[in-house]
Amino acid sequence: MTSTWQRAEALEPPECMRLLASVRLGRLAWASDAGPQVLPVNHSVLDGNIVLRTDLYSTVAEGTRSGTVAFEADELDDRLRSGWSVLVLGQAEHVEDPKEMADLFHRMGEPWAPGSRPLVARVVPSQVTGRRFHRT
Numbered sequence: 001m002t003s004t005w006q007r008a009e010a011l012e013p014p015e016c017m018r019l020l021a022s023v024r025l026g027r028l029a030w031a032s033d034a035g036p037q038v039l040p041v042n043h044s045v046l047d048g049n050i051v052l053r054t055d056l057y058s059t060v061a062e063g064t065r066s067g068t069v070a071f072e073a074d075e076l077d078d079r080l081r082s083g084w085s086v087l088v089l090g091q092a093e094h095v096e097d098p099k100e101m102a103d104l105f106h107r108m109g110e111p112w113a114p115g116s117r118p119l120v121a122r123v124v125p126s127q128v129t130g131r132r133f134h135r136t
Contacts (some may be wrong), residue, residue: 002031002133003053003124007134007135008131008134009131009132009133009134010058010129010130010131011086011130011131013085013125013127013128013129013130014096015130016050016086016088016128016129016130017045017086017089017125017128017131018021019047019073019075019084019086020043020045020071020073020086020088021044021045022075023056023073023075024043024044024109024112025040025041025043025044025071025073026041026043026050026072026073026114027038027039027040027041027071027085028041028052028063028064028069028070028071028107028123029069029071029074030058030063030064030067030068030069030070031068031072031093032062032063036065037059039060039063039074041054041060042109042110042112042113043073043124044107044108044109044113046104046107046108047061048062048125049122049123049124049125050088050101050122050123050125051095051104051108051120051121051122052108052122053063053108053116053117053118053119053120053121053123054069054111054117054119054121055116055118056118056119058119059122061094061119061121061123062136063070063092064092064093064094064121064122064123065094065131066088066091066092066094067091067092068090068091068092069089069091069092069123070089071087071088071090071125072085072087072088073085073086074084074086076099076133078136079136080135081130081133083115083123083133084130084131084132084133084136085131085133086128086130087127087128087129087130088094088100088116088123088125088127089126089127089128090124090126090127091123091124091126092121092123092124093121093122093124094119094120094121095120095121095122096123096125102136104120105120108120129131
């Protein structure tokens with residue numbers, strides 16, 4: 001029996017952001033008083049930032065109020081043993097300017113979760129890393 005080895009290739013930040021823009025679902029992570037929190041969220045990549053919509057009083061709203069967060073998304077094919085993974089570290093903030101918020105609402109996709117999602121949160125990247133996995 002022969003072994004199939006994985007090869008990981010580091011990705012440059014522009015390629016990482018392009019890949020993030022190609023998927024609609026990622027995971028937002030932050031440290032809370034109760035410990036680490038990680039939740040799936042719909043997102044868009046706009047103007048070099050990750051933006052998402054959420055409810056005003058949601059767990060995601062609390063996690064993005066301000067501070068350092070991590071955002072991760074990936075696309076993996078178990079059968080082919082290939083794919084990619086991108087991790088962004090950055091500062092979260094809520095968009096407060098009504099004009100900017102209206103512009104972002106217009107440019108973003110609709111969230112999957114039902115109900116009103118009037119809050120726009122933004123992650124401003126400070127570090128972007130990624131890897132592509134290949135079957136050899």
